Each structure stands twice: as structure tokens, then as C-alpha cells.
Amino acid sequence: MVSGMAYVNPAGEFTRDQRYIATRITADGRDGYPVEAGRYRLVVSRACPWANRAIIVRRLLGLEDALSMGIAGPTHDERSWTFDLDPGGRDPVLGIERLRDAFLTRYPDYDKGITVPAIVDVPTGKVVTNDFAQITIDLSLEWTGFHRDGAPQLYPSALREQIDEVNAVVFADVNNGVYRAGFAGTQEAYDKAYNRLFARLDWLSERLAKQRYLAGEQITEADVRLFTTLVRFDAVYHGHFKCNREKLAEMPVLWAYARDLFQTPGFGDTIDFTHIKRHYYEVHRDINPSGVVPSGPDLSGWLTPHDRDSLGGRPFGDGTPPPPLSPAEQVPAEHAAR
Structure with a gap:
């Protein structure tokens, strides 16, 4: 059982703590952490x-061999995410046992959120x-030296300004907007978040009625960011967060x-609906x-025809689809849409 954590702001509007560790892993290593195959572990x-x-x-770019991935369980307590899916409850x-350990190894007095995704420097055990x-x-x-052949350009220079503009409003009104509705502590704060969310979803519908992807004819970073909210919408946000227009x-x-x-x-094959529902409904006890x-909703609709290819476009631009997932990273069949 997860208890003792409060998410709703009784004073009204939910405000996300955005104090993250800004150290970067770059090709030139200017922050002290150069890109190196096998050195880092992505914890999710x-x-x-x-x-x-x-x-x-990571999957679209084919970075699996260069950047290993540790998968925490779907729930956490006040201290942090845990590796309860692994034998002995430890990341191999x-x-x-806890992601918190990597944060405290680097910052013994760390007082901000222990969040995923996080990238850890394996030799030192310190979060980066x-x-x-x-x-x-x-x-x-920065990791282009380890991209697979045929990796798509998810943040191409020609589309970067457009991607950034879309990302800014999608984050404020949709990605974070569902949380602003779900964790609102007053009717006024909830109504404001709800109206803002659905106004933006209507705006996105108008944009996407005319083009296949958010920045045009190919998948970009903007589509990745919107997708991860949309895929959780009916399973958790509609009911649990009262985003129910x-x-x-x-x-x-x-x-x-x-x-x-x-x-x-690269998209649906990363989605574990069991973990998604367990996290929100078990952790947010307030x-x-x-x-x-x-038990619901019915997930079979995710696999029905979409007819979006009638709008044209090339999902991976000049690139190619990623190869099938390795068995070690496959979502259990009983947790996936089918």
C-alpha cells in the first residue's frame, strides 16, 4: 500500500515542481559527462x-545497445521509485533498491523530487x-554517434521553431493540464484547468485534421510528447483526473x-496499461x-484502423521503422492492448 503522500493542493491550483538536475550528457562532455556507450543507465x-x-x-533512435534501461515498478512511496520488478528488488x-540512492550518492542533501526519467552514471552510481x-x-x-542506421530526425533544425512552439502550449495545457485538473483543490482551479485543457485539445484537433503529424509530414519530438498524454487519457485522466468532457x-x-x-x-509497443492504471489509482490515495x-476501459480500440495515412506523410521521414523489441524489453502481453 502507498500512503501518506498528498497531491491535491487544498489552496487551489496545482503547481508542478520543475527544479530538475540540469547537468547534460553531451558529445563534447562540457558538463563532465561525455556521451559514451555503456556508461549510463536510463531509469524509467x-x-x-x-x-x-x-x-x-531511445527505441526510435536505436540506442538500446548504447544506453541500457532500468525499469522501476509502477508504484512508489514517499521515498522514491523502487526496483521491485527485478530479482531481489535491486536494479541488476x-x-x-531505490532510485533515491543514486540521487543521494551525488547530492547527500538532495531535497527535490526523485523523478523519472533519470540517467545514472554507472561507474559512480550518481544520478546525472x-x-x-x-x-x-x-x-x-548529442547521441548521434550511436543512432541506428535509418534513425529518424525527431528534432530537425528546419522544424525546430515549430516544434518548440507546439511543445510549449501542449506542455502547459495538456501534458501538465491533466494534472492541473486532477490535483486542483478548489472548484475554481479545476474549472480553469478543465476549460484550458479542452480548449487546447480542440485546437489540436483542428491542426491535426489537416496534417498527419504536429509538425507536418513526419513524426517529431512534438508527437512523442503529446502521445504519452493521449495514450493515458481514457485509462486514467478521463475518470481519475475528472477530464471528462x-x-x-x-x-x-x-x-x-x-x-x-x-x-x-516504437510507440504502442512501449505502453503498459496495467502499470499505468496501477500507478495513478494506487499512488494517488488522496x-x-x-x-x-x-478493470476498464476496453483496449481493443487501439488496434482498429485509423485511416490517417490518407493524409500522406512519411512517419520516419527519410529513416526507417525501428526493429522489433528485444524480448527483455517487451511489455507483457497481458498488460498491452490486444
């Missing part, structure tokens, strides 16, 4: 939308960064767009005191 939880971005980008590479927005950009731009499945353009991405290699996890 499949439950977390922010970590899910890094899982998808880092040898730690948990700056989720920068992590995926750096995987695209409509289900995603009742928003025709966004539902087709999300299914298009879900059925693209919203769901019983900890009961709902």
Missing part, C-alpha cells in the same frame, strides 16, 4: 508519461540528470491520430482512497 517507469517519452525516443546494473524535457532532445542531438475515443481526429502513432513501431484499480 512504464507508468510515467514523462519517462515514457524517453523510452519511445546499479545494484540499488532528471531533466526530462532536455533528455530526449539530447538523445536526438469527452473520452479520447469520442474525439474523432485525436483518437485517429493517437491510434496512428500507437500502431507505429484522490482514490480505496486504491481500487478499475
